[in-house]
Amino acid sequence: MKFESILEEVDSLGPFQLGLIFLLCFPRIVIPCHFLLNNFITFTPPHHCDISALDDGWALRNLTPAQSLAVSLPVREDGSPQSCAMFPEPQLQLLSNDSDGARLPTVPCQNGWVYNTSIFPPSLSTEWDLVCDKKSLSQTLGTIFFLGVMVGSLIFGYLCDRYGRRSTLLVSYLVSMVFAVSSAFANSFSMFAVLRFLTGFGISGITISTLVLCIEWVNTGHRSCISVIGGLSWTIGNMLLAGLAYVVSDWRMLIVTVTAPLGVAVVSWWWIPESARWLLVKGKVEQAQFYLDRCAKVxxxxxxSSTFKLEVLSDVELSEQQNRNYSYLHLIKTPKMRRLTLISGIVWFGVACTYYCISLNISGFGLNIYLTHFIYAAIELPAKILVYFFLNMIGRRKCQSGTLLLTGLCIFINIFIPQGFWLLRTLVAILGKGLSEAAFTTAFLHTSEIFPTVVRQNALGYTSLTSRVGVSVAPLVLMLDNVWPLLAQIIVCSVAVLCGLVALLLPETLNVRLPETIDDIEGPRKTHNSTSVTESQQ
Incomplete structure (x- = not known):
């Protein structure tokens, strides 16, 4: 007997599962807040060199503030003062209209910087002067955080299978909360970077444990519904981040604010059940029966216990254990599995890298960062809804490839739109953001249908790892703007297009029977003529 048969007896999607989903979706709101927190805590407002040391008591005394800047700082082509250079001494001749300071010698800022905080509040960058030659430090914070997420995915994935989903979830809550709040009180960049790494490490456990718990308490037919609900919790958290960042101006308090829901999550953890499926795999039949009885009661x-005997659960235990005797090596042992593994890994890298490169680049469109971030998050709602219609209309493969290719097209178009046309640039960027989210949503469903049941969890773990690599690379790609302003956009566009073309090599899974074993992959796959598969995907 399969575990799904027992779930049908106790109801595979009733008040018990809905309550569990609610309890697990609430802390998931914290995940996007921390994943995209760098957009606000490292934002650098307009700044220029501090010229107070140039005034030796008379040189700038009789000048207006605008004139003092004019004789002390070189200017850009648009007439604004440069951010990272100054004249070694005041150039009073520049006050005459026929003078040109383009060829005058300059030096790096000697006495720090002056920041324009009239519109944007002070940030981590302004507090520790992470500008000019130290600008890359603030940008690498994103990579440091996502490296913590990647390491955490590997370790918490093991802990989740070794010690259970429920226990691992509590550890994840506590680790994330402790290190996130501690980072708000860091007194140096190095300490903050280490604490951000550890925060990412803990949050990865929340991502893994909540997803697995939700999936293992529903049957196969409801898993796509669960993925939609999980995606909506991400979108809600992403939208809330823009509002919280606007209201909470201090970057340290913002970190504490977006972490606060984990305190409620720790309290609600007492009502979260352990996965009965995992308990059966580990031979804990009586505990599994306890949670299944609770599920039936709710x-x-x-x-x-009135329908099944412990011996029946023990048979299910043996069946589940047999299905768990597979490892990551089985993803590459056979030719077709190797091909699927390689292609899906490339696609997931491209999906994640593209999504986060767009999400982390919210400046430069003429709107303030709060409004841009909110619009970027809000566009994910219709994107998630529309993509599920198209998945059943044109298929998974075309959706996966099409969303990536169109995302690349939006980035390509924005390369040629002048900076002055900020409204058009913003609209194209928002469309690209929605398409990149649609690509992410498609990837989850397509991957779960491509790989056979016996290695499906391993496959999702592998694609999660490749996506974390793409996420970690995204902040580094954006740093290439310092080399050439268009270089980052060209790279992101190329990644989206190439991975979109690679996605065409994946098999179509619309109305195709889900594979159960590796032999189903290596042999011909058959079309399921009944409506059960289609219904299970909706």
Whole structure:
């Protein structure tokens, strides 16, 4: 007997599962807040060199503030003062209209910087002067955080299978909360970077444990629904981040604010059940029966103990254990599995890298960063809804390839739109953001349908790892703007297009029977003529 048969007896999507989903989706709101927190805590407002040391008591005394800047700082082509250079001494001749300071010698800022905080509040960058030659430090914070997420995915994935989903979830809550709040009180960049790494490490456990718990308490037919709900919790958290960042101006308090829901999550953890499927795999039959009886009671179904005996659960235990005797090596042992593994890894890298390069680049469109971030997050709602219609209309493969190719097209178009046309640039960028989110949503469903049941969890773990690599690379790609302003956009566009073309090599899974074993992959796959598969995907 399969575990899904027992779930049907106690109801595979009743009040018990809905309550569990609610309890697990609430802390998931914290995940996008920390993933995209760098957009606000490292934002650098307009700045220029501090010229107070140039005034030796008379040189600038009789000049207006605008004239003092004019004789002390070189200017850009648009007439604004340069951010990272100054004249070694006041150039009073520049006050005459026929003088040109383009060829005058300059030096790096000697006495720090002056920041324009009239519009944007002080940030981590302004507090520790992470500008000019130290600008890359603030940008690498994103990579440091995502490296923590990547390491955490590997370790918490093991802990989740070794010690259970519920226990691992509590550890993740506590680790994330402790290190996130501690980072708000860091007194140096080095300490903050280490604490951000550890915060990412802890949050990865929340991502893994909540997803697995939700999936293992519902049957196959409801898993796509669960993925939609999980995606909506991400979008809600992403939208809330823009509002919280606007209201909470201090970057340290912002970190504490977006972490606060984890305190509620720790309290609600006491009502979260362990995965009965995992308990059976580990031979803890009586504990599995306890949670299944609780599920039946909440869903107003007869208790499992009155229908099934412990011997029946033990048979399920053996069946589940047999399905778990697979490892990551089985993803590359056979030719077709190797091909699927390689292609899906490339696609996931491209999806994640493209999504985060767009999400982390919210300046330069003429709107303030709060409004841009909110619009970027809000566009994900219709994107998630529309993509699920198209998935059943044109298929998974065309959706995966099409969303990536169109995302690359939006980035390509924006390369040629002048900076002055900020409204048009913003609209194209928002469209690209929605398409990149649609690509992410498609990837989750397509991957779960491509790989066979016996290695599906391993496959999702592998693609999660490749996506974390793409996420970690994204902040580094954006740093290439310092080399050439268009270089980052060209690279992101190329990645989206190439990975979109690679996605065409994946098999179509619309109305195709889900593979159960590796032999189903290596042999011909058959079309399922009944409506059960289609219904299970909706």
């Amino acid at each position: 869903n107003k179904r007869p208790k499992l």
